[in-house]
Amino acid sequence: MNQTCTVNYIDHVGVAVRNLESAFVFFEDVFGLQPGEVKELPDQGVRAALLKVGQTRLELLEPLGLETPVGRFLERRGEGLHHLALNVSDVSQSLEAAKARGLEVIDQTPREGLSGLIAFIHPRSAHGILTELVQTV
Amino acid sequence: MNQTCTVNYIDHVGVAVRNLESAFVFFEDVFGLQPGEVKELPDQGVRAALLKVGQTRLELLEPLGLETPVGRFLERRGEGLHHLALNVSDVSQSLEAAKARGLEVIDQTPREGLSGLIAFIHPRSAHGILTELVQTV
Numbered sequence: 511m512n513q514t515c516t517v518n519y520i521d522h523v524g525v526a527v528r529n530l531e532s533a534f535v536f537f538e539d540v541f542g543l544q545p546g547e548v549k550e551l552p553d554q555g556v557r558a559a560l561l562k563v564g565q566t567r568l569e570l571l572e573p574l575g576l577e578t579p580v581g582r583f584l585e586r587r588g589e590g591l592h593h594l595a596l597n598v599s600d601v602s603q604s605l606e607a608a609k610a611r612g613l614e615v616i617d618q619t620p621r622e623g624l625s626g627l628i629a630f631i632h633p634r635s636a637h638g639i640l641t642e643l644v645q646t647v
Numbered sequence: 648m649n650q651t652c653t654v655n656y657i658d659h660v661g662v663a664v665r666n667l668e669s670a671f672v673f674f675e676d677v678f679g680l681q682p683g684e685v686k687e688l689p690d691q692g693v694r695a696a697l698l699k700v701g702q703t704r705l706e707l708l709e710p711l712g713l714e715t716p717v718g719r720f721l722e723r724r725g726e727g728l729h730h731l732a733l734n735v736s737d738v739s740q741s742l743e744a745a746k747a748r749g750l751e752v753i754d755q756t757p758r759e760g761l762s763g764l765i766a767f768i769h770p771r772s773a774h775g776i777l778t779e780l781v782q783t784v
Contacts, residue, residue, distance in 0.1 A: 515677060515678055515679070516678070516679045517678045517679060517680060517700055517701075518701060519700055519701025519702060519703070520657065520660065520700050520701060520703050523657065523660060523728075523731060525774065525775075525776060526775075527774050533774055536773070536774060539748070540652060540744075540745065540748055540750065540773075541652055541653070541654045541733065542652070542653045542654060543654060563654055563656055563657050563733070564654075564655060564656025564657060564702055564703070564734075565656060565701055565702040565703070566656070566657050566701070566702070566703060587724070587775075588775050589774045589775030589776075590770060590774070590775030590776050590777075591660075591728035591729075591730075591731060591775075591776055592728075593728075594660060594728060596678065596700070597701075607677075608677065611676070611677055613677065633727060636673070636677075637662065637664050637670055637673060637726045637727070638662075638663075638724075638725050638726030638727030638728075639662060639726075639727050639728055
C-alpha cells in the first residue's frame with residue numbers, strides 16, 4: 511500500500527463568510543477575482559462558490575444556518591480562513607494512507623463535494639488545519 | 648491609477664505551528680511535501696520555511712517567542728491556517744489601490760519578506776483574512 515497521500519497541488523482554500531454576495535463584491539472589486547456559480551450543498555450546510563486564482567481557487571462558504579459547522583465556526587472565530595484542500599490523484603487511497611498513519615478522519619469514505627470526490631481530515635491530526643483531500647472527477 | 652490589486656496566483660498559505668521540525672515530519676510523511684531552507688525573520692518574530700505544493704507553497708511559521716504576533720495567534724487559536732498571500736505584479740501599486748479603497752493596511756509601505764516584497768492588509772478589512780500581498784523579486 512502506498513503510505514503517502516501524494517499531493518498534486520492546492521485544490522482550493524476554504525473561506526468562511528457571512529454573506530456570499532458581499533464577499534463577491536469585495537474579492538472582485540479589490541483583487542479582480544470573479545466568482546463561479548453558487549451551489550447549495552445541504553449536506554455540508556453551506557452555499558458555496560469558487561473563485562479561480564491561478565492554478566487554485568478560493569472557496570467561499572456561507573452557512574445555511576447557525577447550527578451548521580460553518581455557522582458555528584463563524585460564531586466562534588468570525589470570518590476567515592476555514593480549510594485547506596489538497597488535490598490528490600486517488601482520494602480513497604490517500605484517505606486509507608491517512609488512516610493507516612493514525613490520522614483522525616472526518617469522512618470514513620470519500621463523498622461528493624463541490625470540487626470532486628472529497629474526504630476531510632480532522633484538524634486535531636493535521637497541525638490545526640481542517641484538511642480536505644480532493645480528487646477531481 | 649489602477650484601482651485593483653490584480654492577483655496573479657496564490658503565492659503561499661501561511662500556517663502557524665509550534666515547532667517547525669515536527670511539522671516538517673508530518674507534511675513530508677503524510678503528504679510528501681519537502682521543506683525548503685529554514686530562515687529566521689526577526690522583524691516578523693518567526694522562523695519560517697516554504698513547502699512547494701504545485702504552483703504555490705505552504706509557509707510554516709514558528710514563533711520566536713510568546714510575545715510575537717504568531718506566538719499570540721498560537722496562544723489564542725492554536726496551530727492552523729494563519730494568512731493568505733496573493734502574488735501581485737506591483738506590490739506598491741496594489742497597496743496604494745487597497746488604501747484608496749479604504750482598506751486598513753498593516754504596512755504603509757512594502758518591506759522585504761521571505762517570498763519577496765510584501766505588505767499586509769488587516770483581516771478586519773478582508774473578511775477576516777490576514778492578507779499578504781507579495782511581489783516576487
